[in-house]
Amino acid sequence: MKSTFFFVLLLAFQLPTIVFAQTDKNETRTDSTAVQSAYGNAINNLKAGDFYTAQNQLEQVLSLDSTHLDANLNLMRIYYAQKNFEGAKSIALRLTSIHPDRQEHWIALADTYKALEDFTALIDVYDKLIELNPDEASYYYDKAFTLSLNGQAKEALQLYQNIEDKFGASDRLFLARNELYRQQNDRKSALSVAEAFVKSKPDVSHSHLMLANTYLDFEKPKDALKSLQGLEDKFPEDPYIPLTKADAYQALRNYSNVSKELQKAFAMDSLSINNKVRTVYNVLQGDNRKESLKIASEITSVLVDRYPQEALAQAVFGDVALQQGKEDVAYDAFLKAVDLNKKLYIVWEQLLQLEVANNKIKEAQNHGLEAINQFPDNSVILLFTGYAYLLDKQYQEARAFLEEALNKADQENQGLMIQIYSALGDTYHAVDMGAASNTAYSEALQIDSNNTYVLNNFAYYLALRKEELDKAASMSKKSNDLEPNNASYQDTYAWVLFQQGNYDEALSWIDKAVENSAEPSATLVEHKGDILFKLGKKDEAVRLWEQALKLTDGNDNDKLNSKVKNKEYVD
Known part of the structure; x- marks a missing residue:
């Protein structure tokens, strides 16, 4: 929450703006036809945004005529934008050699040395600039600042004294000395x-x-x-x-x-509203989380009062509310934000995550489609739209969105990749693509072998398909070791043991699952009935199947209905 940043800006280096060069009207071009043609093509590609082709063409121009000023300038700017600072430096050095009296070329060379943090060489550049224009105070200040960065504080202070002697005292001089x-x-x-x-x-x-x-x-x-x-x-x-x-x-x-x-x-x-938003997030970095959230909530309330029609204000207000656990408040703020400005992709992501987490499935589907229309390449939006259809059992639609999320995702974002692969694993199983489901889960475990959600679901679906039961048992046991007392994971392990025919141990684990469930699900109760039936306890099994049927709220379940009606286990 430090407010000293505006002092630092007065001393900081200014980086170059990428503006493509135009031919100097005072220069007479004597290029060959080949040079003129290649340069003209490069400029057309620059205007079209095809920088890669333009770069190749500019390099061709300079291979024919290394002194071509505009080609040098444009290629240097491309290199700078690519963070190819060594390449930019070599061109800047060439320009200062060709036109040693032009300050702008020395300034360009200074920019490359700043980027490369070569402060010793940078000092020499400022000496040259001071030589070319001894009445430009900014060159003296930049040299002094560079001296300080280079560990030459004494020399920097002496230069500040020289600046005062030459130009007089100024606000910038007080600030520079104080900062040093x-x-x-x-x-x-x-x-x-x-x-x-x-x-x-x-x-x-x-x-x-x-x-x-x-x-x-x-x-x-x-x-x-x-x-x-x-x-x-x-x-x-x-x-x-x-x-x-x-x-x-x-x-x-x-x-x-x-x-x-x-x-x-x-x-x-x-x-400005941008500085206010920056201040909010500085506050949230405070060491007392409870107090930081309270303060952030109070100042974002002022923010939305001052800017009720600003999407950014609503978005930040919602973000703070969400961090406080006020999901309803956050949800309303996010809705207002995207209504005011549909171009805030982060707000769409937060909105969709809230809707999926709170089972607002139709809202998530509608908002997901609207967000994808704005950001078709956003993998997070595609993922949560896929979730919305997956939870609605619209598996083919879910598959399309999730596969597109995989295509668009940053492969280095491991957390996101695990979510996409695990969701695909769930989806492929639902559409009877068992091999693809296994592959998706395996990819997720390649990223994080201890992800309990993936371990559990992979094991459960293998058990349902009666495939690789030893592997399923190993993964399910691992998920329980990593996260004990999770009823869902305990139920999975019980079901794997059931499929292996180990009914006594299966009963022990299903009892743990029931004990750790505040409200046992229909599936959990049905599983316990299945295990008891295999252990010869038919009456208890039927009673539990009847209880499970009531918990389904009338949803169609032919297998469970058959168990209750015929009082027999159905595989």
């Missing part, structure tokens, strides 16, 4: 600079804020609050005053005042 002293943990010097800044600029809020943040950096929150005293009256529209006070109260563990100050900042239009 803070990095060195030089409390006395950092505070001295901050106090001098306040004395020099008492009528601007950021001088006072720098002093307060310096105190906070050196774990002096009470001094920080003291330095901010009365500033809200003097600068009523500066949100960083209450934000910084909130930081101080956070350090003092005064959570009620943290919330109070944050609510003040959130009520100000001068703090």
